[in-house]
Amino acid sequence: MPQIVLINPPIPGKNPSLRIPSLGLGYLASSLRQAGMEAAVIDAAALGLDHDAVARRVASLNPDIVGITATTPLSGSAYQLAKALRPHARWLILGGAHPSALSRRIFEHCPELDYGFRGEAEESFPRFAKALLAGERRTDFPGLITKDQDSPPASVRDPDRLPFPAWDLMPMDRYRHPLFPGERLATVFSSRGCPYQCIFCDKTVCGAKYRPRGPRSVVAELEALRSRHGVTAFMFYDDLFSLDRERVIAICRLILERGLKIRWKCECRVNTVDAELLSWMKKAGCVQVAFGIETAHQKGLDWLRKGIKVGQVQDAVAHTRQAGIGVLGYFILGLPVQDYEEELETVDFAVRLGLDYAQFASLSPFPGTPLYDLAQEKGWYKEGPGVAPEEYGDTRPLLITDYWTEARLKRIMNQAYRRFYLRPGYILKTALRPSGFLALARSGLRLLGWMLGRSS
Numbered sequence: 001m002p003q004i005v006l007i008n009p010p011i012p013g014k015n016p017s018l019r020i021p022s023l024g025l026g027y028l029a030s031s032l033r034q035a036g037m038e039a040a041v042i043d044a045a046a047l048g049l050d051h052d053a054v055a056r057r058v059a060s061l062n063p064d065i066v067g068i069t070a071t072t073p074l075s076g077s078a079y080q081l082a083k084a085l086r087p088h089a090r091w092l093i094l095g096g097a098h099p100s101a102l103s104r105r106i107f108e109h110c111p112e113l114d115y116g117f118r119g120e121a122e123e124s125f126p127r128f129a130k131a132l133l134a135g136e137r138r139t140d141f142p143g144l145i146t147k148d149q150d151s152p153p154a155s156v157r158d159p160d161r162l163p164f165p166a167w168d169l170m171p172m173d174r175y176r177h178p179l180f181p182g183e184r185l186a187t188v189f190s191s192r193g194c195p196y197q198c199i200f201c202d203k204t205v206c207g208a209k210y211r212p213r214g215p216r217s218v219v220a221e222l223e224a225l226r227s228r229h230g231v232t233a234f235m236f237y238d239d240l241f242s243l244d245r246e247r248v249i250a251i252c253r254l255i256l257e258r259g260l261k262i263r264w265k266c267e268c269r270v271n272t273v274d275a276e277l278l279s280w281m282k283k284a285g286c287v288q289v290a291f292g293i294e295t296a297h298q299k300g301l302d303w304l305r306k307g308i309k310v311g312q313v314q315d316a317v318a319h320t321r322q323a324g325i326g327v328l329g330y331f332i333l334g335l336p337v338q339d340y341e342e343e344l345e346t347v348d349f350a351v352r353l354g355l356d357y358a359q360f361a362s363l364s365p366f367p368g369t370p371l372y373d374l375a376q377e378k379g380w381y382k383e384g385p386g387v388a389p390e391e392y393g394d395t396r397p398l399l400i401t402d403y404w405t406e407a408r409l410k411r412i413m414n415q416a417y418r419r420f421y422l423r424p425g426y427i428l429k430t431a432l433r434p435s436g437f438l439a440l441a442r443s444g445l446r447l448l449g450w451m452l453g454r455s456s
Contacts, residue, residue, distance in 0.1 A: 002040035004032055004129060005063040005089075009070065009077040010044040010051055019046045019175050021187050023237060024069055024096060026165025027122050034163050035126035037133070041166065044081075046174040051077075055084040063089055065129055067117075069096035072366050073386070073396050079110040086112045091132060095121055100204040101368030103150045116145035119153025119205055120192070122162050153204055159192055160217050164224060172229050179265060179288055179326075180233035186225045187237045190218045190251065194239035196269070198292075199305045200332070201239075202368040210243055215250040222260060234264040241266040245277045252284035263287045265328075270316035271308050278323035288326040288356070291316060295335060296342075296349035303337045305370075317353045326356040333412050334363045334404045336380075340412060347416045351423070360416040362386075362409050363399045375399050382406075 006029055008022045025041050032039040040061060044054050058066060066089035070078035075098045082092050095117040099106045106116050117125055121143055128141040139146055143154030156162065167186065175185040191212040194203070225231040242248055255262070265288040266281075273289070281289070293313050294304055301308060320327050329350055333343045350358045365375035375381040375397075384406060386396040400406060420426070 001061055002038040002063055003133060004037060004039045004065040004067065005058055005061055006039060006041050006067045007054060007058075007069070007081065008041075008043045008045050009068060009074055009081045010049055010054065011074065012050075012077055016045075017176070017178050020177070020235070021046070021165075021167075021170055021172075021175050021185075022069060023165060023187050023189055024121075025067075026167060026170055027162060028067070028095075028125060029166035029169050030163040031122040032126050032129065033166060035130060037126065037129060039166070039169070041169040043171055043174070045074075046171050051081050051084045054081060055088065058085055059088045064133060065089065065091045065093065067093045067095055067125075070094055070098040071096060072098045072101070074098075075109070076395065082110050082112045091115065093117060095125070097202060097205050098367070099145060100153055101202055101366065101372075103145055104147065106145070107147050117154070118143045118145060118151060119207070120156045121154055122156055124154040153207070155207060155209075156192070157211070159189065159211055159213050164221050167225065167229055172231070177233065177235065177265075180263065183233040183263070184229065184231045185233045185235070186229070186231045187235045188218070188221060188225075189213070189237055190241065191238045191243070194243075196240070196307055197305050197370075198307075199303070199371045199374070200363065200366070200369055202366050204368040206239060210240075212244055212247055215247060215254055218251050219254040219258065219260070222255070222262060223258065226260060226262060232262055234262060236264060236266040238267065240269055240272070242268040242272040242277065245272070245274070248277060249280045252280040255284040260285070265290065267292075268316075269308065270312045273316050273319060275319045275323065278319055278325060282323045282325050286325055288328055289320050290328040290330060291320075293317075293329040293350070293353075294332045295338065296346040297338060300335045300338050300342075300346075303335060304332070314353070317355065321354060327353075328357040328359065329353065329355045331358060331360045331416070332363050333360055333416060334399060334409050336363075336399070336401055336404065339403065340408065343412050344415065344419075347419045350420055358416075358420045360413060360420075362413065363404075364397045365399050366397055371399070372397070 006025045008025055022043060029039040029041050042054060042057055066085050068078050068081055091114045093115045094106055094113050099116040100118040107113060124142045128144055131138050139149055144151050177185050192206045193208060193210045195208050195210055262285045264285050267290045270291050294306060295301060298310050317327055331346055331350060365372040365381055380399050380401050382398045382400045383395040384398050
């Protein structure tokens with residue numbers, strides 16, 4: 001029986017089209033095993049388990065320690081799970097982005113917890129777990145949160161020293177992404193940290209210091225996933241994959257040299273790509289790049305502290321399309337410095353750019369971000385249901401001003417998705433892609449259901 005069970009909590013009432021492996025739990029499980037402890041992983045979100053089903057599984061495993069990971073949107077589900085698991089574990093511990101941002105405040109919401117962990121726990125948590133199991137009550141571990149103690153977030157100096165995630169403990173057949181229909185999927189960190197200072201970005205887990213893995217380590221992980229688990233589709237989950245262009249080119253060269261037949265997606269900034277880099281990425285199997293475009297207006301970009309220019313957005317998207325790589329644009333609506341008409345101009349900008357996909361979201365002041373502090377200061381912070389499709393959890397942080405009310409946010413979000421996705425030309429182009437018709441039908445039904453729900 002495992003001494004430690006690690007859990008990704010349920011997504012209540014949702015059957016998401018996107019099911020992504022929890023890299024944090026995978027790394028933590030392999031680090032625990034490396035330290036000589038037995039671990040199990042229950043990815044309730046991927047398996048479609050509810051809280052009662054998870055509790056039954058944990059009871060059958062009879063572990064000493066239960067660790068739950070939590071993002072802010074799923075913090076309510078994590079707290080509910082902790083209550084259900086209290087009788088089945090000696091120690092309950094919460095980790096992930098939410099406790100990393102809130103620290104000791106988690107105990108106010110969930111007194112059933114014994115401890116929390118902040119930051120990157122792969123090195124510190126196994127030492128703490130070993131001490132707990134040995135009967136020690138030390139609290140001098142980086143990242144450890146107790147009811148009486150805050151700690152700075154734990155950090156991993158050299159990600160190459162970590163073992164690969166424990167993929168054998170994960171339900172690899174359950175992960176999926178609409179971009180890769182029918183393919184086995186995995187996520188990979190090739191680097192950690194981002195030095196940019198966007199106002200809405202939470203750095204309490206991975207921090208601002210950029211720490212890249214070596215190209216050989218990255219490609220060795222891709223090869224292992226391909227050969228041992230049949231994975232052909234990869235999502236690089238780096239905050240900023242393209243910060244070091246020479247490293248990315250080296251990764252692409254190794255993929256080609258080793259004959260890896262894979263497809264992959266990554267996240268880049270518009271000021272860190274160029275035609276040559278994108279050409280290498282295309283040859284090595286990149287099928288989509290996601291850019292944080294956010295808004296069509298320079299004043300909005302400056303307010304968000306993005307550190308980019310509108311012209312760089314246009315150039316990056318054009319170069320990516322010319323390389324034959326698909327483009328996903330992330331956009332944020334409801335900026336305090338922009339009104340409804342200006343946000344519609346942002347939607348029209350997304351259309352003119354010729355993006356393959358656009359994701360519109362409301363400006364969310366997540367704990368741990370400069371935006372959260374500003375929202376609290378201005379009285380703009382509110383929690384409520386998400387206003388965009390595929391948002392998980394019962395509540396989400398919303399930035400509500402005198403102008404950007406919840407009703408207005410819902411209306412602009414509805415308009416954005418209608419204007420972008422319900423264009424006849426876009427529908428035709430998508431339907432003509434390989435596997436495009438089925439993908440369009442699935443996503444169209446989801447979008448239609450969401451729109452009908454918004455209008456009711």
